[in-house]
């Protein structure tokens with residue numbers, strides 16, 4: 001028993017408790033003047049001086065009783081029971097190793113209640129339990145009996161760190177196409193290193209937020225992490241690891257628990273750690289005042305998987321301080337417990353790993369997150385590894401891999417592990433009977449086979465004669481998929497099932513048979529059952545199945561509800577066209593298919609979020625006779641003739657609306673691919689190879705296809721000049737998405753608006769962002785357009801150096817947006833041209849000067865020709881340049897009515913050796929005044 005042991009005890013006191021401790025020491029005879037300002041080591045020294053080594057323990061115990069910290073009295077008793085006492089700390093916590101996870105865990109810490117046990121005792125118990133739980137995994141959502149060893153099926157995922165979360169308006173699957181492109185700047189992270197700070201930059205890491213789209217492998221990653229810990233492979237510094245999921249926390253919403261009770265409720269593997277023991281550990285951490293995991297006496301890690309699914313009321317999206325403070329051992333609502341855990345209030349030194357889909361990431365304020373990582377799915381090499389693991393026969397795996405590579409859409413989709421699993425299920429079955437050329441190439445073909453596989457499985461399992469029963473069940477499921485897709489729901493409850501005509505008792509039939517399509521999660525006490533589809537794309541596919549079925553069965557009410565006004569319009573058109581021959585609308589239903597597809601396409605294009613993009617692709621694909629044939633009679637009699645399909649193809653090619661985002665228009669191209677029409681793809685490939693690009697006339701549709709292909713190209717385009725393409729204004733606008741993959745973009749005078757600025761802003765935000773030069777002049781962008789653009793300018797990924805916004809009808813408000821964007825990301829922009837914006841005026845310049853005078857501003861050229869400026873603006877400019885004279889070299893004020901002495905002041909600055917300004921242009925057009933003033937060469 002030595003002074004260091006007493007110091008250890010004092011380290012466990014919170015600040016207030018330590019003050020109290022010193023106050024009692026005063027009563028025990030140590031002078032106040034000595035104790036004032038004394039830190040914990042000084043206090044121990046004073047105590048040893050005053051009471052001697054023998055007396056120190058007694059006094060410490062006495063004072064601890066009074067504070068009161070009886071738990072520490074108990075610890076002290078254990079310590080003073082000498083070397084044969086059960087367990088004791090061997091190391092000091094004061095100096096954590098630089099890489100604590102790598103260091104062997106030499107410290108032995110006791111948990112004295114209910115009976116003294118070392119933390120390693122509990123750790124071993126938890127490890128062994130979690131190992132049993134996570135050792136095996138189900139692929140997709142197969143039944144338990146199909147479980148396989150996780151280590152055998154797990155394929156490494158590509159994970160990157162440092163990403164900023166960017167909620168995109170593109171469909172997730174389309175984002176994926178971009179995400180599949182690896183960049184030089186991103187940093188791959190090993191799953192085991194998820195909590196490691198960047199090399200040479202030690203800082204305490206508490207919370208990591210990992211985001212990734214649906215089915216990309218977040219849950220699998222967490223399971224692998226837990227298993228590796230439980231099997232002693234990685235992260236061995238963690239004493240206790242608690243894997244929680246929001247899916248399981250949801251049914252507890254509003255219920256009252258202490259943290260220990262909650263863990264026992266949600267993680268049955270923890271029940272061997274008695275509530276008292278957990279409370280002891282939690283209390284220690286809460287009261288110690290320590291916020292650094294590395295210095296923590298007990299090192300805890302909480303996994304919170306699936307934030308996107310939470311139905312709890314979490315209050316973490318703002319960093320506003322909450323007044324409420326409660327003890328970790330007290331009961332409170334689950335919502336509040338989780339809120340305080342994430343905010344770092346509950347256990348300030350415990351680590352937290354939250355996983356989420358990107359759309360929900362903003363539920364946690366960046367102040368509560370130390371590192372953001374992203375699961376990017378499989379790289380091309382990892383895709384191959386996955387298939388080699390699944391198809392052990394080499395010949396067969398080669399066949400599968402080369403087939404996937406031959407179809408661009410399948411190859412892209414295989415970035416998503418869950419799609420690899422779907423592909424495996426389908427190909428495993430088909431390879432027995434088909435040649436490679438006959439294997440599914442489009443997404444619709446793949447999902448159609450996937451569904452048929454399940455229908456057949458069901459028939460086999462239940463010895464059904466004919467498919468009628470399966471069809472009935474699939475139709476109900478498809479109805480649910482459609483209704484929930486329209487509402488934007490991915491997780492459903494019993495009442496949702498009932499509304500779609502699914503008997504809840506039958507849900508087990510669905511989950512028993514179609515578990516791979518439909519997964520069921522049981523809530524606590526079977527009270528609230530939740531359901532979801534294996535992946536959003538499966539829901540989208542089934543939703544399309546439902547719509548086609550309603551179409552062939554003339555369920556007009558459903559069609560009318562879905563298509564709204566468009567339905568009536570189409571009906572009227574058709575009836576008008578055929579009025580002489582056809583009196584009854586339904587008699588013409590079969591020739592109405594192309595109009596139906598057109599209506600659905602328009603509806604999907606109007607969605608701001610793109611939530612119907614993939615659905616409408618499947619809808620087109622399912623109209624092909626070849627796909628309908630695979631599904632037997634499920635879809636009913638569609639009688640799609642080649643002429644109807646050709647009309648649908650023509651409709652897609654001719655579709656032209658100027659009120660939709662060019663990103664949405666690209667989906668028209670994807671629909672065409674699902675109809676197996678590759679003509680446009682070939683045309684664009686030829687166009688790209690040809691030398692006379694500016695002479696070939698492009699239709700609007702071809703422009704969308706070209707935009708897609710340029711955007712996806714591995715080569716970054718040096719310059720995108722919209723005026724070089726021979727097409728309409730709308731065609732030019734449809735080319736805008738290509739801005740994401742070019743260095744210079746000349747987009748002037750193309751009738752662009754705020755919607756297009758959104759796409760350009762997303763190019764500036766993307767990682768990496770290639771754009772260095774951007775010209776948006778002579779477009780009616782107005783202030784809202786610039787506001788959109790500034791969302792991109794302030795992104796840390798933005799590398800824009802030159803921005804031209806001549807004659808865009810901007811006012812001082814735009815200057816405000818520009819300045820605040822540049823203040824938050826000032827390092828890149830060098831040249832800014834805002835000429836011919838008559839409404840800018842002096843208040844606009846005043847705003848700009850607020851940015852110009854900031855020491856971080858690196859602007860070298862500022863053009864403000866014809867902006868209706870007066871001498872007042874010169875005053876603002878002079879004072880800004882006097883504050884920050886070192887960067888601006890060229891100032892162009894031509895076309896503004898400026899006079900002496902205001903102009904003279906600026907000319908003086910040009911001549912001043914302290915000011916970097918080299919050239920000043922001023923004067924009115926047509927006047928013979930001096931129009932340029934340059935620095936004297938001397």
Ligand SMILES: Nc1ncnc2c1ncn2[C@@H]1O[C@H](COP(=O)(O)OP(=O)(O)OP(=O)(O)O)[C@@H](O)[C@H]1O
Nearest residue numbers: 139140154155214215216217218219220417418421
């Ligand atoms: N690393 C991997 N190796 C092998 N298969 C994987 C891997 N990751 C995911 N999968 C497959 O993909 C399926 C879906 O993965 P997972 O549940 O982890 O996705 P998720 O990102 O958590 O999706 P969601 O956001 O929908 O919850 C798994 O059931 C499994 O079949």
